[in-house]
Amino acid sequence: MTGPADRPGIGRGIRPTAAPYRPARARRWGRFAAAALLGAAVLHGAGARGQDADRLPTDEQIEQAVVSVDVTRQPHDWYSPWQRRRTEGAGGSGFLIGPGLVLTNAHVVSDAKQILLRLNGDSAPYYAEVAHIAHDSDLALLRVADPKFGKGVLPLRLGDLPSLRTRVRTYGFPVGGDMISRTEGVVSRVQFITYAHTGADSHLAIQTDSAINPGNSGGPVTQRGLVVGVAFQSTPGLNDVGYFIPTPVINRFLRDIQDGRYDGYGELGLVTSGMVNPAYRGYLGLPDTLTGVTVDSVLPRASGDGLLHAGDVVTEIDGAKVANDGTIKYFGHAVSFEQLAEEKLIGERVTLRVWRDRKALELPVMLKHYPDSDRLRSRYDYLPPYFIYAGLVFMELSQSYLETFGNPWQNAPSALLLEHFYRNREQPEDKERRAVVLIRVLPHDVNTGYRRYANKVVATVNGVPIEGLRDVVQGFRDPVSRDFHRIEMAENGGTLILDKAAADRAHLEILLNYGIQEDRRLP
Amino acid sequence: MTRHLPKAFAWALALLAAQAAWASPGPESAGIVMLRITRQTFDPVYPWNKTVERRYLGNALVVEGDLLLTTADMVRGATQLTVRKFGQYPNYRAQVALIDHEVDLALLKVDDAAFWQGLHRIPISERPVEAGKFEIIRWRGNGRFQQGTGEIVDYRVTNSRLGAMEFAVLRGNTTMDSLGWSEGLTEQGQLIGLVTGANQREIQATSGQLLQLFVQAAQKSPFRGLAHRGFGWQPLNNASQRQFFGLAGMPFGVRVTRTYSGGTGAEQLEEGDILLRLGAYDIDPEGQINHPLYGPTLFTMAINDSLEPRLPAVVIRGGNRLNLTLPRTRFSEADYRIPPYSTEGAIDYEVFGGLVFQELSLDYLRSWGSQWEAQAPRRLLLELSLRMRREPDDPQQRVVIVSRVLPDPVNLGYDNVNYGMLLEVNGRSVTSLLELRRALRTPQGDYHLLRMMPGQGRQQLVFKVDQMPEANRRIRERYGIPEPLTSAADVW
Incomplete structure (x- = not known):
């Protein structure tokens, strides 16, 4: 579930455990061959019911x-959105889950330009490509076309959610050497946490004291020969606190891609609080026999928007009783009730039992894509939309843009932080609006004096209210007068005027001067 | 005769002479005194408590009218002020005669006539020294007078530390350490600044011009002080802008973008006005004027160029040139949604159901310590940064927050509303503690319903009316909270 806005920055301090570039041990390249059908192959390898199930x-x-996974990546540049940044090396781990199929973390192969795999004990490198990537759950499936890859190696199979305090083993290629590393630890916690890769998605994760270091990312965590998770992040500054992605999350990913496409998570969008206060329970007339959580608010445009309301009490989800702290019993663990919605795919339904107006009712909620999740996440493998006119560079406000400030909370303008993290909660009536920011001014005579307006939100362009980047383009198509464009910044932030003829003339010159091929990439 | 003395004796005499010169301060030492402050403020987090008193040493400068000039920050929250001249016993009791947080200046009076004997004021120089060296004078805790030197970097128009007033601040470099305690800056025997802050070798000081204005303003009754800018503006330095707004060929004019709820021009100017001239100065398209003291500087300096009650202005409005007269006014406390300072000693608060309610203030945010801008609750910091001042006709007077939840059975499960902003109580909008108290008089049936700003934890809180008298009594007793200062006790 995307849960960023209620706790901005909650993922700070947790970091994915991909490693910086490690030199390749060998330089013998494989080659791509025809791709196999993916879904069936994955399930054969991953499921515990294959022909080797008992062995x-x-x-x-x-x-x-x-x-081991060696990656050359090239992230997109969100400050100069028309170009890419320098290439950089990174490394991680992965494991075979089917013929030519390797499971790893999304953050290991994000923005990858080249992926080289080496099986443990085989120095031959094999080219891989990303078959499917799920940034929201930090998982990726890689495909190696070369049939020699993994020949004779038994793909690993997935197990169940491990019990607390049971022992697990972590395999991978962490920094500090080229050989495989195996560490052991116990399952410390099973809970929802923020996945640091996007900084905005929370899912089930397992905490362990088995050492998980940079380079371990994507490696398997096993118990009694079955994979119970994928190592993915740790908490710097804390001793022996590592996390792995458990099999319910992995299985959901594999199920999602069976139709050949990853659709991601539906978002219930419920912001809830526990239901332990006696006065509150009395006010709602909640019988003593019922437990649950109260809905504080519903994220605009999420699956629950329009169906659930503030003040509703969610008492059951798909028949599972919700405790007063918002947990359900799940394979012996107390985890957030949202886990049952997490397992569903977009387009599937989850049934909530809700206490409203002193009556119980059942609400089927169809899970749908949450459109705001994209702006709230750190983005990868994505070309940032932008629009440039007369040296004024416009973008929709997003987490990835805020990250260009380094630490946004220290360096980004307050107005952008308020807009990004809070406005949709505090002013849900504006839920369709996506704030557009004048991110840069590429200096030229025509825009003299306008650099001071950088990083302000745009209110209107030639009278057109700006609710997305396309509105800016539309606005410039219809000048306020024959001679001028008029741009109003939000919050009485100032008025910018462009001489239309001069701006048109300068536009191409500016693009050439600043080495920009295209003046737009629209969402 | 000396030449007949033994060499050792001559050396001894020379050493004594040097010591005497070092121990006998120059004439400036009679214009600055040592200030001892005992400060005890109310605890912004537990506002019924006072913090442990702390003692500070600083300086104060002798100014006309037998008064001492220091920074407001030095003396705020002072429970005892004493001064000592020439670094020597005795101490004299001082009192705050006037404090102006907006300009961060205060005047102190000392009733004992003996104190003033031997002291004389250092004349204040209005004219800024554009470049070169200055002297820094101060008293140290060991009773020694100390003089050092520094070099002027520039004068920069900036906001005051606590309020929203703009004025020129002297910035300089020095090798002296531990500055920022109201030391005096002098140049050729004249006072050119008062140190208000230091960061390693960089210092900031209130300029002599502002010191002089403040001292002059203090002599007038009632004290009107310096004025605020009551409007927002934008430069018009783009040729297309100037053409669009009909200013082509005209070398002056900036644009008014908004007006505030108070301050100079708030009521006379309108959004969209082109401000051509303010006071005695034409305003260039970038908002600069040619100031006789500071040279090219921001036009807002014209607002406090003098203490005249009115300020002439020339604007273009709707294509017409208008001559306006702007009363020079300053923000009142009511013009702030988030007060940047407290003019009263005590902090108002309300404790209901274990929830401590306060009106958000800068003092509260500063209670997070020296790194408060990074460590205080983020949503509250954004509120301060973006909405400190009220908009015209803004119905929101203050921002009421839950500053603490004191755990009790009646607030079980409500612990995540810490630092949340309160919106409504019993269906009524709440924008002040007074409104909160009133709203609590009208529960909704058997319950009090409180609604918090969404996105900051629980949005609705419910309390049962018949449980509250006992619960509030219990919480006050358990947490040692005195009875409320207001007469709201009968509410519950």
Whole structure:
């Protein structure tokens, strides 16, 4: 579930555990071959019901299935959105889950231009491509076309959610050496946490004291020969606190891609609080026999928007009782009730039992894509939309843009922070609006004096209210007068005027001067 | 005769002479005194408590009218002020005669006539020194007078530390350490500044011009002080802008973008006005004027160029040139949604159901310590940054927050509303503690319903009316909270 706005910055301090570039051990390249049908192959390898279901792999066989992942990546530049940044090297781990198929973390292969895999004990590098990537749950499936890859290696199979305090093993290629590393620890916690890759998505995760270091990302965590998770992040400054993505999240990813496309999570969009206060329960007339959580607000445009209301009490989800702290019993663990919605795919329904107006009712909620999630996440493998006119560079406000300030909370303008993190909650009536920011002014005579307006939100362009980047383009098509464009910044932030003829003349010159191929990439 | 003395004796005499010169301060030492402050403020987090008193040493300068000039920040919250001249016993009791947080200046009076004997004021120089060296004078805790030197960097128009007033601040470099305690800056025997802050080797000081204005303003009754700018503006330095607004060929004029709820021009200017001239100065398209003291500087300096009660202005409005007279006014407390300082000693608060309600203030945010701008609750910091001042006709007087939840059975489960902003109580909008108290008189049936700003934890809080008298009594007793200062006790 996307849960960023209620706790901005909650993921700070947790970092993905991909490693910086590690030199390749060998330079013998494989080559791409025809791709196989993915879904069936994955399930055959990943499921515990295959023909080898009863034969659990030995430690040696597990280690054979673990791969090191060397990546050359090139992220997009959100400050100069028409270009890419410099290439950089990164590394991580992964493991074979089917013929030619490797599971790893999304953050290991994000923005990848080249991916090279090496199986443990086999120095031959193999080219891989990203078959599917789920940034929201930090998982990716890689495909290697070369049939020699993994030949004779038993793909690993997925197990269940491990119990608390049981032992697990983590395999991977963390920094500090080229050989495979295996560490052991116990399951400390099973809970929802923010996945640091996007900084905005919360899912089930398992905390362990098994060492998870940079480079471990994407490696398998096993228990009794079955994979119970994918190592993915740790908390710097805390000793022996690592996290892995458990199999319910992995299984959901694999189910989602069966139709050949990853659709992501539906978002219930419920901001809830526990239901323990006796006065509150009395006010709502909630019988003592019922437990649940009260809905404080519903994220605009999320699946629950328009169906659930502030003050509703969610008492059950798909027949599971919701406790007063918002948890349900899930494989013996107390986890957030949202887990049952998490398992569903977009287009599927979840049934909530709700206490409203002193009556119980059932509300089927169809899960749908949450459009605001894209602006709230750190984005990867995505070309940032922008529009340039007369040296004025416009973008929709997004998490990735705020990250160009380094630490946004220290360096970004307050107005942008308020707009990004709070406005949709505090002013849900404006839920369709996506704030557009004048991010830069590329200096030229025609825009003299306008750099001071950089990083302000645009209110109107030639009288057209700006609710998205396309409105800016539309606004410039219809000048307020024959001779001038008029741009109003929000909050009485000032009025910018462009001489239309001069701006048109300068436009191309500015693009050439600043090495910009295209003046727009629209969403 | 000396030449007949033994060499050792001559050296000894020379050393004594040097010591005497070092121990006997120059004439400036009679114009500055040592200030001892005992400060105890109310605890912004537990506002019924006072913090542990702390003692500070600073300086104050002798000014006309047998008064001492220091910074407001030095003496705010002072429970005892004493001064000592020439770094020597005795101490004299001082009192705050006038404090102006907006300009961060205060005047102190000392009733004991003996104190003033031997002291004389250092003349204040209005004219800024554009470049070169200055002297820094101060008293140290060991009773020694200290003089050092520094170099002027520039004068910069900036906002006052606590309020929203704009004036020129002297910036300089020095090798002296531990500055920022109202030290005096002098140049050729004249006072050119009062140090208000220091960061390693950089210092900031209130300029002599402002010191002089403040001292002059203090002599007038009632004290009107310096004035605020009551409007927002934008430069018009783009040729297309000037053409569009009909200013082509005209070398002057900036644009008014908004007016505030108070301050100079708030009522006379209108959004969209082209401000051509303010006071005695034509305003260039970038908002600069040619000031006789500061040279090219921001036009807002014209607002406090003198203490005249009115300020002439020339604007273009709707294509017509208008001559306006702007009363020079300053913000009142009511013009702030978030007061940047407190003019009263005590902090008003309300405790209901274990929730401590306060009106958001800068003092509250500063209670997070020296790193408060990074560590205070983010949503509240944004509120301060963006909405400190009220808009004209803004119905919101203050921002009422839950500053603390004192755990009790009646607020079980409400612990996540810490630092949340209160919107409504019992269906009524709440924008002040007074409104909160009134709203609590009209519960909704058997319950009090409180609604918080969305996105900051629980949005609705419910309390049962018949439980509250006992619960409030219990909470006050358990947490040692005195009875409310207001007469609201009968509400519940």
